[in-house]
Amino acid sequence: MTPTQVGLLTGIVLGAAAAFGGFGAFLVVLLFGAVGLVVGRVLEGKLDLSQLAGRDRG
Template identity: 75%
Template sequence: MTSTHLGLLTGLVLGLAAAFGGFGAFLLVLVLGALGLLVGRYLDGKLDLSALSGRDRG
C-alpha cells in the first residue's frame, strides 16, 4: 500500500469518525478524503508543490 492509498484511507476514516450521518457529513468526508489523498501523493513524490511557492529554482 502506497502513501497515497494510506493518506486517502486515513482521511476517509477520520471524516467518518468526525461526522456520522447526513449530507454535511458526506461533504466533510469528501473534503478530508481529498486532503488525505493530496498528503499521500505529496509523500509519494507525485505532487509537486514548488510552483505554489512563487520562487524560481534556477
C-alpha cells in the first residue's frame, strides 16, 4: 500500500469516527479523506507545496 493510499484510508477512517450519520457526516468524511490524500501525496513526494509557501528549495 502506497503512502497516498494509507493517507486516504486514514483520512476516511478518522472522518467516519469523528461524525457518524447524515449528510453532515458525509461532508466531514469527504473533507478528512481529501486532507489524508494530500498528506499522503506530500509524503510520497508526488506533490510539492513549496511554491504555495513562497520559498524555493533549490
